[in-house]
Amino acid sequence: MLNRRQILLAPLLLAACGDRGAPRTRPLFAADTHPDEYPTVQALHAIDRLLDKRTNGEMRVRVYAGGQMGAEKDTLEITVFGGLDLNRVNLAPLNSIVPETIVLALPFMFRSIAHARAVFDGSPGRQILDAMLPHGLYGLAYYDSGARSFYNTKRPIVTPDDMRGLKIRVQNSDIYVAMVQALGANPTPIPYGEVYQALIQGVVDGAENNWPSYESSRHYEAARHYSLTRHVLAPEVLVASQRSWDRMSSEEQGYLQAAASDSVPIMRKMWDARVEASAARVLEDGIQLVEELDHAAFADRMLSVWDRFLTTPQLRTLADDIVNLAGEEMAKDE
Ligand code: GTR
Numbered sequence: 001m002l003n004r005r006q007i008l009l010a011p012l013l014l015a016a017c018g019d020r021g022a023p024r025t026r027p028l029f030a031a032d033t034h035p036d037e038y039p040t041v042q043a044l045h046a047i048d049r050l051l052d053k054r055t056n057g058e059m060r061v062r063v064y065a066g067g068q069m070g071a072e073k074d075t076l077e078i079t080v081f082g083g084l085d086l087n088r089v090n091l092a093p094l095n096s097i098v099p100e101t102i103v104l105a106l107p108f109m110f111r112s113i114a115h116a117r118a119v120f121d122g123s124p125g126r127q128i129l130d131a132m133l134p135h136g137l138y139g140l141a142y143y144d145s146g147a148r149s150f151y152n153t154k155r156p157i158v159t160p161d162d163m164r165g166l167k168i169r170v171q172n173s174d175i176y177v178a179m180v181q182a183l184g185a186n187p188t189p190i191p192y193g194e195v196y197q198a199l200i201q202g203v204v205d206g207a208e209n210n211w212p213s214y215e216s217s218r219h220y221e222a223a224r225h226y227s228l229t230r231h232v233l234a235p236e237v238l239v240a241s242q243r244s245w246d247r248m249s250s251e252e253q254g255y256l257q258a259a260a261s262d263s264v265p266i267m268r269k270m271w272d273a274r275v276e277a278s279a280a281r282v283l284e285d286g287i288q289l290v291e292e293l294d295h296a297a298f299a300d301r302m303l304s305v306w307d308r309f310l311t312t313p314q315l316r317t318l319a320d321d322i323v324n325l326a327g328e329e330m331a332k333d334e
Helices: 004-015 039-054 072-081 099-105 113-121 123-130 174-182 192-200 211-216 242-247 250-284 295-302 304-309 313-324 327-333
Strands: 028-032 061-064 086-090 137-143 148-152 167-170 186-189 206-209 225-232 236-241 288-290
Touching (some): 028 072, 039 086, 039 236, 039 250, 072 137, 072 236, 072 242, 099 174, 099 313, 123 313, 137 250, 174 304, 211 250, 236 242, 295 304
Parallel strands (some): 028 061, 028 086, 167 186, 167 206, 225 288
Antiparallel strands (some): 148 206
8 A cells, every 4th residue: 555655756756757858847846844934945935936937937846845745854865766856954864864964063063143154155065065966966055044952841951961861852863862962861863743742742851943943843832941052053955856957957957056046045034034033922922941051061061072973084174164264254244
């Protein structure tokens, strides 16, 4: 028997077959785990509008939002296979596939949002997108994901010791497992779509995410203590299936890359507004916010994971380049 996802995917897989440069007969299929109004999904819609306008309707994007194609780890496999043309995921599920992506997920890597944006837009960012090619993915663009912080159902987290013994949901990535372990808590990898239930049922005591995800997923209804640890500023990423990319003419590739790049500033605007709106909404709902916490103590424990994950000279150089990135672009932004 085919399951629901296989049934959904069958037309995608059939439609995925085609020759390079042959006239496009269907839209590009794109997946995102978030609901339609979330800024990453809106960015995919923006790409569709740009392509529609610039190619007179010849290139379009059909967006499958809300995780309907499965968890990010699974949709990435489908993308490599060519069943999805485009996929917007967090960097975390790529950590085990493309080692270079780990560098952006290191705790306390970025000094500020402006520093992070300068890295995504600059040469370290491009280098990491290019590193995806041998793995069947063409990196098109980064989107903002703000800062991730811990939240839980039990108590206010002010010092790392407050984390001791808590069961914390993490994304499917060894570096997140290691970060939570470094704080003396117990990491449990669970797909995003299952975390709400896990919090409600007490399978986990907490998780970590940015304001918009904490709000949009309704995790705040169960986990009422949000502590602004801001430990990770890793971005979202938009990838194309290399198989789909190779089937496009160079003109089509140019249109797609331009639309993806042009969607980044559009998304950033929506993102900044959404961060504010989401924070305001959950605060109004009465969640307990811990703003004053000992960041140095958190960094002290979590920085131990850097050495464990920067395992090659190449990864170390990449990390150094990011730490040392200054430049005019960033100065303008600060
Ligand atoms: C969100 C991100 C999603 C997903 C989720 C998670 O911030 O936008 O792509 O990675 O976090 O925690 O699984």
